Structure formats: structure tokens, C-alpha cells
Amino acid sequence: MKKLVVMLAAALALSLVVSSLGFAAGAGTIRLKAALDAKQEVPKQVVKDTKAKGLFTGKLVGSKLTWKLTFSRLTGKATAAHIHMGKAGKAGNVIVPLCTPCKSGAHGSMVVSGAVRKALAHHQAYVNVHTAKNPNGEIRGQISEM
Secondary structure (H helix, E strand, C coil): HHHHHHHHHHHHHHHHHHHHHHHHHHHHHEEEEEEEHHHHHHCCCCCCCCCEEEEEEEECCCCEEEEEEECCCCCCCEEEEEEEEEECCCCCCCCEEEECCCCCCEEEEEEECHHHHHHCCCCCEEEEECCCCCCCCEEEEECCCC
8 A cells, every 4th residue: 555655646746747847848938029119119209200110029939039020111221120128118228139220021039148038028128120310219119928
């Protein structure tokens, strides 16, 4: 009887380990998105085109970020695009450079730090696209999970 109890306890412990590994593997992938527009930009732009828009999508697997950025109707060529640290409505520092200069459809991948991963996963980061007329940013979108 004692052997049976020990075997059942071992089987239960093993099943808990296996199921927790399965959950951890699934938790390693985070799908991201941000809809960009002029209304979200902070501080407000010098030249505003309310028709300007963009879309950022990304996938974070472990510490590898794979992303794509599209945009249209800017006041001029996109001089740069970045991911910044910051809550909605607040300006923040660049934490991930995306492209310089940028064309719609830009994409890439990179390894990010644990702090950046945490910011992305907890809606503490945003994407913005810069132009010559709006060097501080023309369109912006808060990053959230899909």
C-alpha cells in the first residue's frame, strides 16, 4: 500500500511539472499591436494631418521581437520610427529603434531586454513615427496585446 501511495504521489508531481512546462511555453509568446494616429501624439505636433495613420504588429517570443510597421498620409517622408517607454498620454525615451529612415511596410527582428519585454507586455510602451515637419512624432499608438 505504501508503494502505491508513493507511486501515485510521484505520478501527480510529474504531471504537475509537465503541465506547468506547457503553460510556460505558451506564456512565452506575446502578440502585439498598436493603431497609430495623430490624436495620440504627445506633445502635439507642429503640423497635424488627422488622416495620417499607421499600424504596428509584433510577436515577442522569449526575448526576440519580430515586428512590422505600415503607415500612410504623413506630412512627408518618415525620418524614423521607434518604440518608446511610456504610458498612454505620456512621452518617454526610445527603448527600441525600428527604422531610420522608414518606408511603410518596414519590418525586422531583434533581441530585447527583460525590461523592454515587461514594458511591452504591460502596455507601458508606444510606437511613434517621426517626420521632418514633426520631429517629435507625427503619429503614435500605444502597444497592447492582440
